[in-house]
Amino acid sequence: MHAAEQYIESLYLADEVLERVKIGIREANMPEISIAFGYGRLLTLLVKTAGARRILEIGALGGYSGICLARGLPADGRLISLEINPDFAAVAARHLRMAGLDGIAEVRVGDATESMRRLEEEGARFDFVFIDADKGGYPAYLEAALRLTVPGALIVADNALLKGKTFNPEADGPSVRAMRAFNEAVASDPRLESVILPAYDGLAIARVKT
Ligand code: MG
Numbered sequence: 001m002h003a004a005e006q007y008i009e010s011l012y013l014a015d016e017v018l019e020r021v022k023i024g025i026r027e028a029n030m031p032e033i034s035i036a037f038g039y040g041r042l043l044t045l046l047v048k049t050a051g052a053r054r055i056l057e058i059g060a061l062g063g064y065s066g067i068c069l070a071r072g073l074p075a076d077g078r079l080i081s082l083e084i085n086p087d088f089a090a091v092a093a094r095h096l097r098m099a100g101l102d103g104i105a106e107v108r109v110g111d112a113t114e115s116m117r118r119l120e121e122e123g124a125r126f127d128f129v130f131i132d133a134d135k136g137g138y139p140a141y142l143e144a145a146l147r148l149t150v151p152g153a154l155i156v157a158d159n160a161l162l163k164g165k166t167f168n169p170e171a172d173g174p175s176v177r178a179m180r181a182f183n184e185a186v187a188s189d190p191r192l193e194s195v196i197l198p199a200y201d202g203l204a205i206a207r208v209k210t
Pocket of ligand 1 (some may be wrong): 034035133
């Protein structure tokens with residue numbers, strides 16, 4: 001973490017629920033790659049200010065970002081979080097329950113592309129999509145998100161920088177190429193207006209044009 005990020009984080013009281021989630025993730029031997037503290041706060045703020053009511057999350061991991069998203073929802077809102085790893089999904093569901101958000105949040109186990117296709121067939125539509133899953137899948141997740149969202153919806157994605165690999169000309173590989181393609185699509189797709197924040201590991205925020 002950069003000194004600037006550390007300084008900003010030091011201004012805030014520790015979030016007891018999210019601290020417990022991080023411990024739970026460590027104890028479950030899961031990768032400790034939850035969204036950064038500041039971006040978690042930003043997710044809650046974005047959901048609230050956008051007045052989002054139906055959120056789709058791609059990649060639940062241990063439920064950290066799911067909690068941040070669901071916290072922004074009204075009591076009758078809904079979060080569907082997709083997770084391919086059933087063990088991770090169980091941890092995420094436990095953490096959402098611990099946070100008192102299990103009434104509005106649901107973790108679905110399965111391949112995200114398949115789950116999104118099914119949601120599309122069911123006619124489900126979302127006003128907020130958060131992408132934080134396998135990086136190779138990002139370009140396809142963006143296309144699927146565009147099919148699943150209403151005009152004015154927000155599509156937010158973590159890890160735009162891939163620890164600096166996306167802008168390092170020497171870095172290569174399927175994940176790097178996919179993330180570069182994703183970032184370029186976010187920046188130039190005529191269906192979107194967007195910004196990509198370069199703090200932490202980079203966060204893309206796009207709005208589906210009306
Ligand atoms: Mg991430």
